[in-house]
């Protein structure tokens with residue numbers, strides 16, 4: 001069975017900010033499930049993409065509001081505000097220019113690539129952006145590399161060598177995202193590429209799946 005870390009570094013449980021939790025009630029439910037898996041902290045990484053233009057200004061108060069609800073409900077989960085930054089021209093240069101980076105644990109920044117259409121990155125070279133983050137004192141963490149099915153097998157080595165750490169999604173190996181990501185996740189795991197495990201929780205479908213994987217259903 002999967003051994004989980006003490007904290008979840010990737011989830012979308014802040015209500016109404018992206019394609020994750022939509023209501024406070026749903027957010028409290030999802031946070032309760034994360035706590036039941038043994039997580040004591042959760043980094044709330046709402047999307048910062050072309051569709052969901054979140055910044056520290058939107059996630060910090062949302063995190064505080066959800067934390068108050070969790071405290072009231074007696075759910076023992078400490079929330080940490082952060083963001084999941086998509087490396088696309090419509091968003092990433094603006095983030096960098098405005099210094100909207102909101103790292104967790106001092107310097108960790110979760111970045112993601114387009115899931116299906118790599119051309120959306122345009123002129124952006126992810127390895128270069130990772131090198132720039134490292135030279136600015138950040139620790140870039142690449143979200144769920146197993147999910148970029150367009151990427152050839154050797155694509156990741158460049159990003160890893162540029163200084164990115166890799167984050168695997170809970171459920172990838174068990175097939176939550178299909179056979180391609182399951183195979184890729186296993187290969188990256190065997191290659192020792194992963195430093196983080198996150199849930200990427202968006203809604204109840206995720207936690208229902210985790211309940212099964214973790215033997216709680």
Ligand SMILES: [Fe+2]
Nearest residue numbers: 010084143200
């Ligand atoms: Fe995510």
